[in-house]
Amino acid sequence: MSPNHRTVRAGLGAAALAAALLVAACSSDEGSGSDAVESAGADLTGAPVKVMTMAPLDNPVVVQPGVPAVAEAAAASINANGGINGGKLEVISCNELATPAGAQACAEQAVAEGVAAVVGSSSINGQTFYPIFEAAGIPVIGLTGPNSTDLTSPMSYPVSGTIVSQMVGAGVAAGQNGCKSLGIVATDIPTAQQAAGLVKLGFGSTGQSKVAVTPVPPSATDFAPVVASSTRDTDCITFVLNAQLTREYLTAFAQANKDQKVLGFGGSLSAANIEATGGADGPAEGGFLVTGGPIDSDPVWDAYRSAIETYVSNKEDLVAQGADFTGETEHTTWIAYQVFAEMAKGLPTVDAKAVVAKLNATSDLNVGGIAPVLEWAQPFANPQMPRLITRDVRFMTVKDGQIVPLDDKWHDMTPAFLGQQMPK
DSSP, X not given: OOTTOOOOXXXXXXXXXXXXXXXXXXXXXXXXXXXXXXXXXXXXXXXXXXXXXXXXXXSSSOOOTHHHHHHHHHHHHHHHTTTBTTEEEEEEEEEOTTSHHHHHHHHHHHHHHTOSOEESOBOSOHHHHHHHHHXXXXXXXXXXXXXXXXXXXXXXXXXXXXXXXXXXXXXXXXHHTTOSEEEEEEESXXXXXXXXXXXXXXXXXTTOXXXXXXXXXXXOOOOHHHHHHHTTTOSEEEEESOHHHHHHHHHHHHHTTOOOEEEEEXXXXXXXXXXXXXXXXXXXXXXXXXXXXXXXXXXXXXXXXHHHHHHOTTHHHHHHHTOOTTSHHHHHHHHHHXXXXXXXXXOSSOSHHHHHHHHHTOSXXXXXXXXXXXXXXXXXXXXXXXXXXXXXXXXXXXXXXXXXXXXXXXXXXXXXXXXXXOOX
C-alpha cells in the first residue's frame, strides 16, 4: 500500500528469505561510486558526519532502489554546498532485505558506527528497529513504509503527514468533492482493513456516512466480481490496494463501463497506472488523489531534480528495478536529508544526542515548500498517534491524463483525526 512498493501477492513472506542473505545486508560504502558523487565535497576539511539510510533491496517482497540513490545524491548536493558545518556528510546505505532480521542488522550497524541519525529510509520493520534506536537515542528522520511504531516512538521524526494522513485525506477529498456513497476496495488483510477505517474516518468528518468496503484477496486475478460488488450503489471508489492490484481493478472497471469517480492515495492511483489504463480516456480521468506533498513538476522540486540528474548516473537502471524518482518515497528521502542538514547546522558536535535535542526544540522549520512547516516540539493530541506531527496533505486531480494540483493549499486533517467535522 505504501508509495512505490513492489509487493508480491501471496506466499512470499519475509521468513522465506534465506538467512545467508543477511551476511550481505549492510554495507558501509559511502556514495554510489560515480565520479560526481565521490568528488562532491572532496575539499571539505571539517569533521565528517555519518548517517544511515535503510532500504529493502534484493528480495522478492519489497524493493526500494531509489531510496539509497536519492540519499547519496542528497548528501552529494549538501557536500557540494559546504557539507555539514564544513565537514563531509557520509551515507551508510544498508539493505534491510524487507525482513526483521535484516532491519535488526542495519540498526545494530548504525549503533556500532555511531551515526548521528537514520535519514530518509524505507522499511516495514519498525517494531524491530525502533527499540534499538530508542535505546541508543538515534533519531529516525523521514521514514517511509507502513509502520504503526512511526506514530508512537519518541525517536520517530516524520517529515510529512505520512500515508496515514493520506488515507484520512482520501475520505475527506471524497466528501468535499461531491461523493455521497463511497466504495472502498481493500486488500483482504488486517492492515488494509484497518486502513479502510481511516478512509471512513475522513469521509465521516465531511458529514457523509454511506460506505461499503469490498475485500480483495491478495491473490485475486479476476476483478470483474470485485468491480460489480464495489460499484453497487456507490458514486465514488477509492483503493486500499498496492499499485499492481489497483491497475488490475481499474482495467476491469473500464471494461465494465463503470462511471464512478475514483480516488487514490499512496501511489495506488499513480501516473503509471493512469497511463496504463487509458490516460485521458481512462477511468481515472477527473478523479482525485491525495499526496504528501507537491507533484514532481512543481518548481519547489527544482533542486531535487537537479541533484538526481547530476549525481545519479544509473537512473534508468534503477527505474527498471523499481525506483520512481517522481514518487513520494524518493521525495521523502530528499526532504529528510534537507531536514537533517538544517538540524545539524551550527551544532558544536553533530551526534545523535545533539540532533535529537534540536529536533525536539523545533516548532517552525520551513523547508522551502516541499513539505509543510514542520515541528516536533509538541506531540499530537491524539494519544494513539502522538508522533503524527503533521497531518497536512495535498489534493490532486487527473486532467487530460495528467496528475495536476486541485489547488495550491496544504489541507490539515487534524479535525478528522480528532473526531471533529472538517471545515467546508
